[in-house]
Amino acid sequence: MTRTIQQLFDLRGKNALITGGSRGLGLQMAQALGEAGARVMLCARKADELEQACATLQDAGIDARWVAADCAVEADIQKLVTETLHRMGDIDILINNAGATWGAPAQDHSVAAWDKVMNLNVRGYFLLSQLVGKHSMIERGGRIINVASIAGLGGNPVGLNTLAYNTSKGAVINFTRALACEWGQYGINVNAICPGFFPSKMTAGTLAALGEERLAALAPLKRLGDDEDLKGITLLLASAAGKHITGQVLAVDGGVSALVGG
Numbered sequence: 001m002t003r004t005i006q007q008l009f010d011l012r013g014k015n016a017l018i019t020g021g022s023r024g025l026g027l028q029m030a031q032a033l034g035e036a037g038a039r040v041m042l043c044a045r046k047a048d049e050l051e052q053a054c055a056t057l058q059d060a061g062i063d064a065r066w067v068a069a070d071c072a073v074e075a076d077i078q079k080l081v082t083e084t085l086h087r088m089g090d091i092d093i094l095i096n097n098a099g100a101t102w103g104a105p106a107q108d109h110s111v112a113a114w115d116k117v118m119n120l121n122v123r124g125y126f127l128l129s130q131l132v133g134k135h136s137m138i139e140r141g142g143r144i145i146n147v148a149s150i151a152g153l154g155g156n157p158v159g160l161n162t163l164a165y166n167t168s169k170g171a172v173i174n175f176t177r178a179l180a181c182e183w184g185q186y187g188i189n190v191n192a193i194c195p196g197f198f199p200s201k202m203t204a205g206t207l208a209a210l211g212e213e214r215l216a217a218l219a220p221l222k223r224l225g226d227d228e229d230l231k232g233i234t235l236l237l238a239s240a241a242g243k244h245i246t247g248q249v250l251a252v253d254g255g256v257s258a259l260v261g262g
Contacts, residue, residue, distance in 0.1 A: 008241040012037030015088045016238065017080075019071050019128065020098035022049040024200040025147060025230055027056075029095055032231035033238055034062030038093065041084050042066040071098040071124040072116070081131045091136040093238045096125040096172075097147040101165040114164045121168035125175060129190075133183065141187030143238050144179070148172040148192045150253045157218070169194075173249050180247030189246040191237045196253025198225035219254030 016033045020026040021042035030040045034057055042057075042064060044050050050066035057064035067083045069076040084091060100120045102113040129144055136142065152169025156162060173192055180190035197215045216224050229252055236242045251257040 003240065005241070009235055009239045010037055011093075011235075011239055014038040014092040014238075015041070015084075015090060016093035016095065017041045017043065017084050017091050017132070018095040018097060019043045019080075019124075020147075021095075022046065022053040022066075025195060025198060026095070026097040027053050028227055028230050029097065029145075029147075029234045030057060030064070031060070031062070032234045033093060033095075034060070034064060035231075036235055036239065038238075039063040039088060040065075041088055043069050043071070043080055044098070045070050071128060072100075072120040074127055077124065077127045077131065081128070081135060085135060090140065091132050091142065093143045093145070094129065094132045094137075095145045095147065095234070095238075096128060098124060099147065099168075101162055103161050104163075105161045106163045109161075109163055117164040117168050118171075121165070122171045122175070125172060129179065133186075133188065137188050138183070138186045142189075143242075144188065144190040145234065145237050146172050146176045146190070146192040148176070148194045148249065150194045150196050150251050150257050153194060153251065153257055176249060177247045184246055189237070189242065191242075191245060191247070192249045193230065193233055193237070194249060194251040194253065194257070195230065196225060196251065196256050198229070216254075218259075219256045220258065221254035223254055225252065225254065 011033055016038045018026050018030045021030045022044035030042055034040050042050055042053055047068045050068060054064045054066045067080050069080040071077055100117050102117050125146055149169040151166045152173045176190055176192040216222055233252055
């Protein structure tokens with residue numbers, strides 16, 4: 001007998017690990033999973049922000065906890081996986097969301113800044129996925145959702161110099177496709193979400209430089225993303241409703257990536 005739509009989207013009994021989960025897009029995605037019944041583990045670098053985010057989720061009736069870790073540091077990633085497995089059990093859903101950006105003209109971009117972006121945005125995704133796969137998912141299946149960006153699909157408006165960030169998110173997109181093909185045999189679905197412009201601490205510089213109104217005007221829907229716009233796609237990709245979706249990249253950007261030359 002086929003499941004109802006409510007059953008397909010039900011995440012009760014599932015454990016989710018969300019990096020960069022203390023604010024912004026990561027916290028929004030954690031809320032979506034928790035509201036559907038999942039237990040969530042938030043990860044970020046700052047304990048005070050994690051405590052506040054966890055309290056917000058718990059006040060909404062969500063089973064939430066946290067681990068402070070820097071996902072650019074291999075030892076921290078190992079600690080994160082060990083603690084999550086110890087405190088929650090097997091990880092059913094992994095959201096790779098922790099990220100960094102850097103703004104500078106290509107000719108002036110420092111190697112240190114380039115390495116910082118790549119270590120967190122690409123190497124960190126690989127190391128965490130590898131550990132979660134080996135210790136939790138390969139024997140039992142699971143869902144991995146990588147947060148990329150529409151910046152990984154092409155270039156930028158004039159004045160937005162984020163070469164390392166764009167390059168890293170392009171790498172995340174093909175990392176997603178390649179890992180989906182390799183790990184499909186284990187029942188692991190791997191997909192990527194490419195957000196457009198969402199107001200956040202990370203995008204504050206971009207919004208200030210280019211202007212919120214200008215960026216909103218670029219989108220066919222004439223708006224920026226808000227604190228609900230990733231919840232639906234996150235739940236789809238994390239739940240049984242998305243069990244036949246893998247290796248896919250979906251832009252959530254108000255239509256910006258659909259524009260010719262956009």
